[in-house]
Amino acid sequence: MKTTIYDVARKAGVSITTVSRVINHTGRISDKTRQRVMNVMKEMEYTPNVHAAALTGKRTNIIGLVTPDISNPFYGELAKSIEERADELGFQIIICSTDYDPKKETKYFSVLKQKNVDGIIFATGIENHDSMAALEEIINEHIPLAMISQDKPLLPMDIVVMDDVLGGYEAAKHLLSLGHTKIACIVGDGSTTGEKDRIKGFRQAMEEANVPVDESLIIPTRFSLESGKEEAGKLLDRDTPTAIFAFNDVLACAAIQAARIRGMKVPDDLSIIGFDNTILAEMVDPPLTTIAQPIKEMGQRVIELLAEEIEGKRKTKQKIVLSPELVIRHSTSPFKKRIR
Amino acid sequence: MKTTIYDVARKAGVSITTVSRVINHTGRISDKTRQRVMNVMKEMEYTPNVHAAALTGKRTNIIGLVTPDISNPFYGELAKSIEERADELGFQIIICSTDYDPKKETKYFSVLKQKNVDGIIFATGIENHDSMAALEEIINEHIPLAMISQDKPLLPMDIVVMDDVLGGYEAAKHLLSLGHTKIACIVGDGSTTGEKDRIKGFRQAMEEANVPVDESLIIPTRFSLESGKEEAGKLLDRDTPTAIFAFNDVLACAAIQAARIRGMKVPDDLSIIGFDNTILAEMVDPPLTTIAQPIKEMGQRVIELLAEEIEGKRKTKQKIVLSPELVIRHSTSPFKKRIR
DNA sequence: CTGTTAGCGCTTTCAT
């Protein structure tokens, strides 16, 4: 049998109350007894039973992380930084991969509640109606919540996001500074706020530079490599942009492939800038100039925010907006008039 | 206050025992009472308190997953498939990312033990002495264990691995069948069993084809993109292999880049085959011919194995060896005599 | 088929 608080108490010649006190640093205890108890605990390799503690209302030190897909490098890196910082703060992470399925989302909510997690971090959109309802329920039960990389302006919870407007702005700015004016955007389905913000920033930079935005150069895709390749290909077949702003690194890869198939050289014939700065960006040829999301820092900040709330150090919700960073590699170059 | 088993019992007009029985499907209960109790549970939205149950020796339905780095696409995909199947089987996953640090490894062992997980899956090597000691302790406590993608012949636990010998064999076979004979291998530091097995398979295929292996074409690297690029470059500068077998997809990318810098076309001037079939393989240009590890299936099988053991359905340990699969894309082509 | 009751290991008043 595992050694319990009773075993320790007996061996140390004190009551279990005293042992409990030294474990939790509560109440007053003479240094002498404390030392004795601590020694016995060490000696017996005593570790408190988490469940018994949880049963009396103590924390579980478990945090749920709800993400759409951990195999996606972006979420993988996010999960990693969250887990790392969580570990430092004494929390474990239960991962929940929803696979973009709202049903799994709501299911996980109840599982996590049942597991009595101390808090939950959402890295999914939660657009679905049922999910929203489940979410509100969680809010009502005052389970500490934090949202990452997704804004939910109307709900009271901690939030860490990146400034997508600025990201779009910087991408456009970079291309403009290289002399490009005929710039295409390869976007997704336009549904998320992140996407909308990026294009907003893009437009702003164009406007400031007095370059009109050609709406026919804004190309929607299904956010996948195949779809990106196809749409980028169609674009290049019918028009001649000198630069492309892809809304993530995968789409940028797609654009590179589409260009290469058509005998265009990147960046000589076509500059391409990506978004996210995942591992792909350095893997691809040419290495991608891209707008880096501060993934690592975002992960650290959410978990810190959440931990503060769990520990009751702060009762007001907080929103942290981090800045993107332009990472210049080799997929963009100054505009040169093309020789036909 | 959350509704407890007592609330349900009272409302249903039975004892808590009866309620407990319908929850756990134990003992005999008349269909009538069962129905009544079930209805009340539904009505009150009752969910059992996991900690109270765990305190009496019931399972926690939590499984620990110890991996070196979830942000690595290979482990990310593995984690995903494990989580997915685990969810179906009713388990949650606590992730532990060791970052290849043996200290974190041993630390996680104790954390997981303390959290009373039902079982643990190791996706790390556990080469370190302290980790081994900790591992043996866990074995002694009879916590169900499973190892994935790593063999530990001397320890009694469930294992799921891929046949690396066969993988190396198939890679060589493919290249040989295309007419290549001057084949280079870009390997790592040669320390893991996986690597050794791959090269063993490679040699075997070469031998069967009566093609001598040129040892100077076996190039060690630090398994990183940079290192791979550098070493592959040196190789191409001093020699003229017609094909390269890279020991993972990252190294294959490195080889492609090194070749392109030197004006060589892949696959026309140089065929390259990778290993793993991570997302990189389809992202890169040209898409990579590679030896696919059945990541998804590996994940599913470990968790199934572990679940069986947790549920006590099987007491003998089991080892499952899965087969690799050649995925042909566009980075390899038949050998043509080079025109100088 | 159903109920009574004794723990599981710990926290927390309330005494002393």
Add this chain to the structure above:
DNA sequence: ATGAAAGCGCTAACAG
């Protein structure tokens, strides 16, 4: 400064 005792919510042996 320390201890006795009452739960926390549930399971399971025992009794009917």
